[in-house]
Amino acid sequence: MKLTNRSIVAANKELNWVEKLYLPAIVKGMMITFSHIFKKKATVKYPEQIRPIAPVYRGVHVLKRDEQGRENCTACGLCAVACPAEAITMDAAERQKGEENLYREEKYAARYEINMLRCIFCGLCEEACPKDAIYLTDRILPSNYARDTFIYGKDILVEGITPEGRVDISKRKKDYHMNT
Numbered sequence: 001m002k003l004t005n006r007s008i009v010a011a012n013k014e015l016n017w018v019e020k021l022y023l024p025a026i027v028k029g030m031m032i033t034f035s036h037i038f039k040k041k042a043t044v045k046y047p048e049q050i051r052p053i054a055p056v057y058r059g060v061h062v063l064k065r066d067e068q069g070r071e072n073c074t075a076c077g078l079c080a081v082a083c084p085a086e087a088i089t090m091d092a093a094e095r096q097k098g099e100e101n102l103y104r105e106e107k108y109a110a111r112y113e114i115n116m117l118r119c120i121f122c123g124l125c126e127e128a129c130p131k132d133a134i135y136l137t138d139r140i141l142p143s144n145y146a147r148d149t150f151i152y153g154k155d156i157l158v159e160g161i162t163p164e165g166r167v168d169i170s171k172r173k174k175d176y177h178m179n180t
């Protein structure tokens with residue numbers, strides 16, 4: 001069945017002696033190549049050069065701490081339920097006496113993992129979280145050769161406790177007009 005009129009009948013004709021030299025075709029090809037030398041390049045030298053990232057970009061997640069450095073996540077599991085890719089796994093634990101400076105709520109995630117190979121960066125976990133605990137950031141997921149390196153645990157996801165280790169998500173919150 002003929003679907004379009006764009007098909008071309010390929011002729012199997014004999015090449016003449018000029019065509020057999022292939023020179024006209026080579027020159028034509030080189031002219032196309034040279035015409036691109038002075039055009040603006042579409043590529044950048046990543047990772048030395050990084051393109052500006054849109055505020056709506058959804059990259060690697062961060063698990064936030066509060067102003068006192070305590071983990072916000074209370075292991076309620078809403079993010080995992082909302083995740084269409086079933087990429088989030090966690091184990092909840094009860095905060096013990098003396099751990100009030102580590103965890104904001106009485107329950108916390110002893111283990112929190114995101115399988116980045118499953119994640120489709122949809123942001124639904126961020127929207128589902130009632131505790132201001134998980135955000136997607138503008139950080140690009142680095143490539144790797146081993147599959148198990150894409151299981152991101154708390155060691156990677158939880159932001160640092162020092163001011164330098166904090167991940168600023170204020171712009172993202174503002175751009176999304178999020179109610180937090």
Ligand code: SF4
Pocket residue numbers: 079082083084085086087088114118119120121122123124125126
């Ligand atoms: S961004 Fe989407 S796919 Fe990725 S962990 Fe969150 S909810 Fe799941």
Ligand code: SF4
Pocket residue numbers: 072073074075076077078079080128129130131132133134
């Ligand atoms: S990140 Fe938010 S939604 Fe997910 S378990 Fe922690 S508090 Fe609940």
